[in-house]
Amino acid sequence: MKVVNIHHPYQANQIPTDNVVLALGFFDGVHLGHQEVIATAKKIANEKNLKLALMTFNQHPSIVFQKIDPDQMKYLSTIKRKEELMEAQGVDILYVIEFTSAFASLSPIEFVNQYMVDLHAQVVVAGFDYTYGPKDVANMEQLPRFADNRFEVVTVAKQESDDEKISSTRIRKELADGNMEVANELLGYAYEIPGRVVHGDARGRLLGFPTANIEVDAGVRLPRVGVYAVKIKVGNQWHLGMASIGYNVTFGDNRDMTVEVYILDFKEDIYGERVAVSWHHYLREELKFDSVVDLIAQLKQDELDTAAYFKNEK
Numbered sequence: 001m002k003v004v005n006i007h008h009p010y011q012a013n014q015i016p017t018d019n020v021v022l023a024l025g026f027f028d029g030v031h032l033g034h035q036e037v038i039a040t041a042k043k044i045a046n047e048k049n050l051k052l053a054l055m056t057f058n059q060h061p062s063i064v065f066q067k068i069d070p071d072q073m074k075y076l077s078t079i080k081r082k083e084e085l086m087e088a089q090g091v092d093i094l095y096v097i098e099f100t101s102a103f104a105s106l107s108p109i110e111f112v113n114q115y116m117v118d119l120h121a122q123v124v125v126a127g128f129d130y131t132y133g134p135k136d137v138a139n140m141e142q143l144p145r146f147a148d149n150r151f152e153v154v155t156v157a158k159q160e161s162d163d164e165k166i167s168s169t170r171i172r173k174e175l176a177d178g179n180m181e182v183a184n185e186l187l188g189y190a191y192e193i194p195g196r197v198v199h200g201d202a203r204g205r206l207l208g209f210p211t212a213n214i215e216v217d218a219g220v221r222l223p224r225v226g227v228y229a230v231k232i233k234v235g236n237q238w239h240l241g242m243a244s245i246g247y248n249v250t251f252g253d254n255r256d257m258t259v260e261v262y263i264l265d266f267k268e269d270i271y272g273e274r275v276a277v278s279w280h281h282y283l284r285e286e287l288k289f290d291s292v293v294d295l296i297a298q299l300k301q302d303e304l305d306t307a308a309y310f311k312n313e314k
């Protein structure tokens, strides 16, 4: 897969010369709705012997439209993760457009000319609710008119689960509620967070539960605070674990939030390793214990609950 980073206005020589089927959207999380858009585009690309190109943005459009602080924006998939997910979906060319005010203010016809026709789109595929132009003024119904027979337009019908649209917004809500099973079902895969193992307070060892403290990559959205059954990928190997997203409240107030994983049946030193943590089941809320002995007893119970969860999952 070729990744083409574009800052508006671009130079013509930045654009690969292949004719393409072009799929459009922000695609945060690359969930089942997105996957249907991409699969539809891929099928047409195969039939017509065209490359599959997909256009996404480096940051969420709401940063420009609603003036949200980019540092506050948390994603289901960072650009790096999106690249992995798109490659797995069979995308040949991934356009990452810098979503700037100048880009956002293109009129619908300018956007169609410069970002569809000039990207050599023979077919444009997007979902039923795709919009474009300043403040999202134009929609898919109007696209054939702007296309003016220069490319075909294919609109993907609404993908639903429980009579509700599958959307990034809905998945963000499920994460905020700790409903990992629902979130993962809508995503079509287990929600995964990338990060690096850093040093903690080295207290876990004394508790009998040494934890890998994870410095989560910038911009990544976390599920709600609490304790979870997780898997953690170290090198190329996935391990079972139990994780805490919390403030270690038993050890004092106003502590920083940490993401920690106790890896079951594991004794290696993995400081500095890049890891990925996938989130499978919310076990309980974070609790403030009166004594360390009580915390240790709960951790032992969490370990049993985690093992039981994964045993039943298989």
Ligand SMILES: Cc1cc2nc3c(=O)[nH]c(=O)nc-3n(C[C@H](O)[C@H](O)[C@H](O)COP(=O)(O)O)c2cc1C
Pocket: 200, 201, 202, 203, 204, 205, 207, 209, 211, 213, 227, 228, 242, 243, 244, 246, 247, 248, 249, 250, 251, 260, 261, 262, 285, 286, 287, 288, 289, 295, 299, 302
């Ligand atoms: C599965 C799991 C559950 C945890 N639950 C709690 C909890 O309910 N309350 C709490 O104060 N700390 C909880 N902790 C955090 C421990 O307090 C923490 O691992 C310990 O302080 C070690 O911190 P350190 O890695 O920075 O040394 C939990 C940790 C894990 C791995």
Ligand SMILES: Nc1ncnc2c1ncn2[C@@H]1O[C@H](COP(=O)(O)OP(=O)(O)OP(=O)(O)O)[C@@H](O)[C@H]1O
Pocket: 024, 025, 026, 027, 028, 033, 034, 036, 037, 125, 126, 127, 128, 129, 130, 156, 157, 158, 159, 160, 165, 166, 167, 168, 169, 170
């Ligand atoms: N459930 C769905 N069914 C069909 N198409 C969808 C669905 N969800 C998204 N799409 C399409 O996928 C592309 C990317 O959509 P977008 O990034 O807006 O995702 P979204 O899940 O709708 O996000 P948000 O919740 O932030 O509105 C667009 O073309 C959009 O129309």
